[in-house]
Amino acid sequence: xxxxxxxxxxxxxxxxxxxxxxxxxxxxxxxxxxxxYVADLALPGMLHAAVAVAPVASARVSGLxxxxxxxxxxxxxxxxxxxxxxxxxxxxxxxxxxxxxxEKVRMVGERLALVAARTxxxxxxxxxxxxxxxxxxxxxxxxxxxxxxxxPRVHDAGxxxxxxxxxxxxxxxxxxxxxxxxxYRVGGQEHAYLEPQGCLAIPEGRQRITxxxxxxxxxxxxxxxxxxxxxxxxAVRVEQAPTGGGFGGKEDYPSEPAACAAVLAxxxxxxxxFVLPRELDMQVSSKRHAMVIRHRWGADRSGHLRFAEVETVxxxxxxIGISTVVAERANVSSIGPYHVPAVRVSTRVAYTNNLFGGAxxxxxxxxxxxxxxxxxxxxxxxxxxxxxxxxxxNLLDDRRRRLCTGQSLRRPVLARECLERAVALAGxxxxxxxxxxxxxxxxxxxxxxxxxxGCNLHHGGQHLDRSSAVVILQPDGSVVVRVxxxxxxxxxxxxxxxxxxxxxxxxxxxxxxxxxxxTTVGDSGPTVASRGAHASGMAILxxxxxxxxxxxxxxxxxxxxxxxxxxxxxGFARVRTDPDHRVPIARLAGEMASRRIEGISTGxxxxxxxxxxxxxxxxxxxxxxxxxxHIARVVVDAELGLVRVTEVSAAHDVGxxxxxxxxxxxxxxxxxxxxGWGTSEELKLDRGRLCNPSFTDYIIPTAAxxxxxxxxxxxxxxxxxxxxxxxxxxxxxxxxAAAVRNAVVEALxxxxxxxxxxxxxxxxxxxxxxxxxxxxxxERVRGRSEEVAAGR
Amino acid sequence: MxxxxxxxxxxxxxxxxxxxxxxxxxxxxxxxxAGLTGTKEGCAAGECGACVVLLDGAPxxxxxxxxxxxxxxxxxxxxxxxxxxxxxxFQEALVAQGGVQCGFCTPxxxxxxAAALAYGPGTADERARLLAGNLCRCTGYVxxxxxxESASGEKADRAST
Numbered sequence: 001x002x003x004x005x006x007x008x009x010x011x012x013x014x015x016x017x018x019x020x021x022x023x024x025x026x027x028x029x030x031x032x033x034x035x036x037y038v039a040d041l042a043l044p045g046m047l048h049a050a051v052a053v054a055p056v057a058s059a060r061v062s063g064l065x066x067x068x069x070x071x072x073x074x075x076x077x078x079x080x081x082x083x084x085x086x087x088x089x090x091x092x093x094x095x096x097x098x099x100x101x102x103e104k105v106r107m108v109g110e111r112l113a114l115v116a117a118r119t120x121x122x123x124x125x126x127x128x129x130x131x132x133x134x135x136x137x138x139x140x141x142x143x144x145x146x147x148x149x150x151x152p153r154v155h156d157a158g159x160x161x162x163x164x165x166x167x168x169x170x171x172x173x174x175x176x177x178x179x180x181x182x183x184y185r186v187g188g189q190e191h192a193y194l195e196p197q198g199c200l201a202i203p204e205g206r207q208r209i210t211x212x213x214x215x216x217x218x219x220x221x222x223x224x225x226x227x228x229x230x231x232x233x234x235a236v237r238v239e240q241a242p243t244g245g246g247f248g249g250k251e252d253y254p255s256e257p258a259a260c261a262a263v264l265a266x267x268x269x270x271x272x273x274f275v276l277p278r279e280l281d282m283q284v285s286s287k288r289h290a291m292v293i294r295h296r297w298g299a300d301r302s303g304h305l306r307f308a309e310v311e312t313v314x315x316x317x318x319x320i321g322i323s324t325v326v327a328e329r330a331n332v333s334s335i336g337p338y339h340v341p342a343v344r345v346s347t348r349v350a351y352t353n354n355l356f357g358g359a360x361x362x363x364x365x366x367x368x369x370x371x372x373x374x375x376x377x378x379x380x381x382x383x384x385x386x387x388x389x390x391x392x393x394n395l396l397d398d399r400r401r402r403l404c405t406g407q408s409l410r411r412p413v414l415a416r417e418c419l420e421r422a423v424a425l426a427g428x429x430x431x432x433x434x435x436x437x438x439x440x441x442x443x444x445x446x447x448x449x450x451x452x453x454g455c456n457l458h459h460g461g462q463h464l465d466r467s468s469a470v471v472i473l474q475p476d477g478s479v480v481v482r483v484x485x486x487x488x489x490x491x492x493x494x495x496x497x498x499x500x501x502x503x504x505x506x507x508x509x510x511x512x513x514x515x516x517x518x519t520t521v522g523d524s525g526p527t528v529a530s531r532g533a534h535a536s537g538m539a540i541l542x543x544x545x546x547x548x549x550x551x552x553x554x555x556x557x558x559x560x561x562x563x564x565x566x567x568x569x570x571g572f573a574r575v576r577t578d579p580d581h582r583v584p585i586a587r588l589a590g591e592m593a594s595r596r597i598e599g600i601s602t603g604x605x606x607x608x609x610x611x612x613x614x615x616x617x618x619x620x621x622x623x624x625x626x627x628x629x630h631i632a633r634v635v636v637d638a639e640l641g642l643v644r645v646t647e648v649s650a651a652h653d654v655g656x657x658x659x660x661x662x663x664x665x666x667x668x669x670x671x672x673x674x675x676g677w678g679t680s681e682e683l684k685l686d687r688g689r690l691c692n693p694s695f696t697d698y699i700i701p702t703a704a705x706x707x708x709x710x711x712x713x714x715x716x717x718x719x720x721x722x723x724x725x726x727x728x729x730x731x732x733x734x735x736x737a738a739a740v741r742n743a744v745v746e747a748l749x750x751x752x753x754x755x756x757x758x759x760x761x762x763x764x765x766x767x768x769x770x771x772x773x774x775x776x777x778x779e780r781v782r783g784r785s786e787e788v789a790a791g792r
Numbered sequence: 793m794x795x796x797x798x799x800x801x802x803x804x805x806x807x808x809x810x811x812x813x814x815x816x817x818x819x820x821x822x823x824x825x826a827g828l829t830g831t832k833e834g835c836a837a838g839e840c841g842a843c844v845v846l847l848d849g850a851p852x853x854x855x856x857x858x859x860x861x862x863x864x865x866x867x868x869x870x871x872x873x874x875x876x877x878x879x880x881x882f883q884e885a886l887v888a889q890g891g892v893q894c895g896f897c898t899p900x901x902x903x904x905x906a907a908a909l910a911y912g913p914g915t916a917d918e919r920a921r922l923l924a925g926n927l928c929r930c931t932g933y934v935x936x937x938x939x940x941e942s943a944s945g946e947k948a949d950r951a952s953t
Contacts, residue, residue, distance in 0.1 A: 021890065027890075031886050031887055031899075032899075033870035033902075039825075192929050193894070193896075194928065196833070245930055310874075490893065491893065547949050653873025661935070662890070664935070665930070669893065695840060702925075702933075709932070
């Protein structure tokens with residue numbers, strides 16, 4: 001691949017690596033096993049942390065017995081809320097969550113006590129011996145019931161956390177001849193990153209601390225640790241460890257284990273490593289939000305949408321975490337990329353005693369997209385139109401480009417382009433022209449899902465939408481880049497490397513991007529919202545601009561040209577009008593070093609200010625948008641209820657490609673993760689407890705489940721980030737499950753309004769149409785007669 | 793509890809002896825006693841495949857193997873896939889095809905893929921099923937399978953020349 005890259009540079013001098021597929025900078029170390037994740041790091045004297053958690057969802061804590069835990073050989077500390085030096089609080093936005101429970105347990109997995117011991121075995125043995133006296137309290141596990149007046153209160157102020165709205169036009173007066181209504185119950189999802197949550201806390205007296213964490217957001221961890229230890233931010237250094245997958249699961253949650261390890265490290269004056277065992281990780285970490293979504297949408301006789309009413313209730317779980325932020329995005333994304341004259345959306349966020357919802361790839365958009373695309377198919381059928389034709393009539397385009405919030409999309413609007421490209425890839429017309437194959441119980445179907453994704457942070461989180469970079473030109477011409485956004489597998493190192501190499505005119509291999517560390521760059525906000533390449537890239541470009549103010553005068557002197565005539569390309573500084581007149585960048589760097597010119601620059605980026613009214617939901621929630629269309633082809637076994645997704649055709653409006661392999665990898669990974677969410681990944685909760693916290697019982701796709709994936713990349717010269725790139729991390733997942741749902745519905749000829757489409761869900765939806773429905777009916781009748789015989 | 797057993801095995805080609813507790817897992821022997829941290833622990837239940845190593849040439853989840861039972865056997869970890877400093881052809885293909893993302897599952901995948909290649913190129917379906925015990929949450933497996941295909945093609949090419 002390096003060979004390929006060199007050839008590429010030679011063949012196209014000055015074009016640079018942008019859009020190519022040179023080797024990822026982190027691939028070789030990872031594939032050889034030499035990348036060191038948190039669990040691979042050890043220090044002399046290091047202790048291991050464990051946590052004692054509540055087994056029930058709602059209870060009063062009347063006592064904690066720590067004696068048996070403290071007696072375990074190897075235990076160095078067993079701590080409770082009283083031992084926290086700073087504030088007993090975690091939580092990114094709202095202060096509703098204690099690090100360690102004092103009086104009340106509100107969810108399964110609520111932390112009661114922390115343990116540090118010389119071995120992980122001793123630590124966990126002690127944690128299991130912490131005995132809590134818990135008096136059961138009433139609990140609520142359904143978010144809709146939680147909002148009823150007589151529901152048990154999870155927190156004193158009641159269960160309604162917040163309501164978001166979009167109100168535009170008058171839906172009551174909209175003239176629609178065809179109206180459909182539906183209620184969708186969309187389940188959550190476990191992130192199932194392969195590396196469990198983990199961190200290492202290294203104290204320096206009680207003055208300061210270093211945290212090495214598997215995380216997406218080192219600055220969140222920094223704030224959380226500073227708060228529980230009562231330290232200034234400058235005394236908390238957070239270094240992001242190589243991170244084995246995130247998907248949102250390492251956005252807000254890692255602050256909690258980091259705070260635990262930090263408290264233990266300060267109490268014991270020893271380094272403390274905390275790695276969550278898989279079962280506990282799945283049991284206690286955040287999840288994609290379950291939502292209940294009610295729709296009433298109408299269209300006129302010609303198949304044009306007239307109005308849309310959406311009422312969503314989002315299950316926040318026992319603590320807010322970032323649920324309101326997720327709801328804020330879900331709220332304005334509820335209508336999809338369609339032109340609707342009258343819109344009324346409400347999104348309510350409810351406390352329950354369930355596991356708490358958090359960030360997950362798509363951030364509330366996949367759920368509302370699933371519902372919107374289901375309703376689009378329903379309405380198409382009600383209008384006697386093909387789902388493709390119905391979408392063609394209603395998609396936003398360059399003429400009709402007003403979103404539900406009233407924001408006018410910047411051109412080009414590529415929804416139609418994405419739809420048509422996916423339709424061509426999928427062979428939609430051919431598939432629907434031929435008679436459907438029906439072999440035994442096997443039924444085939446094809447379905448469409450479209451998504452509109454607001455890139456970067458919502459208006460409500462705009463204060464975090466900034467980022468910092470440092471670029472250092474070394475005396476040998478190699479380049480160090482530091483950014484504040486993280487690599488968690490998605491390819492941010494490769495993206496930053498490509499962007500810096502492109503801007504400096506050097507080969508990617510000459511640029512080293514190092515993992516973020518809160519002491520080397522400014523607070524860059526979270527690595528979320530598909531903003532990694534965008535936010536870090538823009539800051540890098542700014543740093544390179546500033547570096548060139550020092551570099552260009554030296555180059556101009558060596559080249560004997562004007563400063564404005566200097567350009568950097570192909571590893572050289574050269575005269576723009578005379579590219580053969582050039583000097584290697586390595587020589588230029590050496591010259592700068594020998595003249596003692598500062599070869600370091602910082603860069604900064606902040607998103608543009610926008611207007612948005614949080615009360616009406618009108619305005620510009622996001623700066624720019626990406627559209628995606630997925631078309632899924634499925635085979636459903638109508639006896640077993642098994643869905644096999646055989647093919648997904650994906651068209652993505654990406655702005656500009658930065659790194660082709662990384663882009664494709666995001667799309668492929670998103671589709672497979674979305675397929676899992678849509679078909680097999682079910683969070684089975686029993687009174688707030690996850691019953692399937694293992695990879696045997698919580699089923700994520702394997703290599704044998706992968707559909708054939710076809711990709712169309714739609715590039716454009718529109719609004720975007722570095723070199724015009726938009727985000728791809730989340731749009732890659734958002735429409736997949738919707739497309740799969742619509743394909744299954746087409747295959748079976750019946751509506752299914754619950755996600756995931758597991759075999760029991762499908763068999764239940766088939767009802768009397770299931771070939772063995774008579775068995776269930778016979779059992780029901782027999783059951784009834786047995787009840788009669790038993791005198792009940 | 794202080795009882796120890798002596799385990800002598802061939803680890804990445806070298807003969808090594810360890811004294812371990814009877815309940816110690818092969819995974820712990822590899823990671824902690826031998827200091828080879830390329831082998832990862834993802835679930836400790838034999839479900840994810842991040843800890844796969846070769847035991848007498850066959851891929852096993854080392855979290856489910858007792859260290860003592862490896863006595864007298866041949867163990868190869870991801871560190872042992874390299875031959876005289878060069879990556880295994882499947883590792884090379886994973887790098888070239890963009891089949892690496894977060895990298896946590898990658899060592900286990902590399903080991904399983906190397907074993908799969910030793911069995912022969914196989915069909916696309918067979919290759920997918922051979923890798924089905926190694927969970928990956930990032931890549932969607934597409935580029936991983938392409939890498940296995942290209943490495944098996946290279947292997948077949950070499951065998952035929």
